[in-house]
Amino acid sequence: MYFMISQTVGATESTCVLKMGYRTNERLPNIARAPDNSGLYLDLYQKAARKVGCELQITRLPKNKVVNLLKRGEVDFYPGFNLTKKRSSFAYFIENGLPGGDVGISRDDMAEVTQLEQLKGKVLLRAKGSPDITRDIRGIDIKQPPEMTSMQAMTFLLNKKGDFYIYNKSTLEYLLKQHPLEGLKLHPDCCGGVLPLYLGFSLKSKWFKGMTNPKYKEDQPISADNYPILMSVESKSYEFSQVLKSMKLNGETRALYEYYYH
Structure with a gap:
């Protein structure tokens, strides 16, 4: 309830x-x-x-x-x-x-993503209710943990419970500044740039x-x-x-x- x-x-x-x-x-x-x-x-x-x-x-x-x-x-x-x-x-x-504008984040062993088609065969973490910007691309496995925060998403990435997460650029940069996590990298050119x-x-x-x-x-x-x-x-x-x-x-x-x- x-x-x-x-x-x-x-x-x-x-x-x-x-x-x-x-x-x-x-x-x-x-x-x-x-x-x-x-x-x-x-x-x-x-x-x-x-x-x-x-x-x-x-x-x-x-x-x-x-x-x-x-x-x-x-x-x-x-x-x-x-x-x-x-x-x-x-x-x-x-x-x-x-x-505004979104960026991607992944483990640091992933090649730079500049097109969403590169996520084929990967597990994309997405917060429930977020826009499905990859809906026209087949072959991407979507995982939507309930009420997932961005911090939780980054932990999932490090624990290999997902491969990629897309979210607001300012928010992800702020979280990484406040909570430095080794083993992650940002993909600034994956998702449309500044909007x-x-x-x-x-x-x-x-x-x-x-x-x-x-x-x-x-x-x-x-x-x-x-x-x-x-x-x-x-x-x-x-x-x-x-x-x-x-x-x-x-x-x-x-x-x-x-x-x-x-």
Whole structure:
């Protein structure tokens, strides 16, 4: 049985509460293990919420349960969410201003991976709920230990319970800096390079208003520039997105990132 852990940060008489959902395990330095919500996500989103006149409420549950709440609009947003076609049916993607992009990690005896096709015949560790970026490549064995953290994934690699793991570049570099592990190597060019990092905002949130995008091209891949929905400029979600954009441009987000990662 799982119990929902929820905390409203800096609650006041404000009628606007933005609800952020995240899994129970940690992703340091972004967020600690539940019920501790401290970290970069708390500082970033609490500051942004207050700039739009809202308070931040954080709910911690296993990821699949949080995603179900997001689909129903019972959670407003997930703080770090990869953009996929499947997720576009229930979430709108907003750049959060943090540097994104994935890298791979393996034991140090593996040749440099620059194309995912090189993983044929290998065991790929993947956190449950993570996008399946190798779905079109046959011959890769996928292993998904429940609620696996990145630290656990690296331990699995060293114990030969997997061959390769793909995750956010900043997170893996931070973990290796904090917990130096001999016998591992990063593969910086395997998985698309530096990309924007998004939050996923629920299409059913009471703070979201959207409309059909007449310029959406169904025969083209889903992207931030080719999305089936347009966000209304009159919505709280739009206001939130503009504050996050402003925080990136004026250096606030970068300062928070440097504080936590360096």
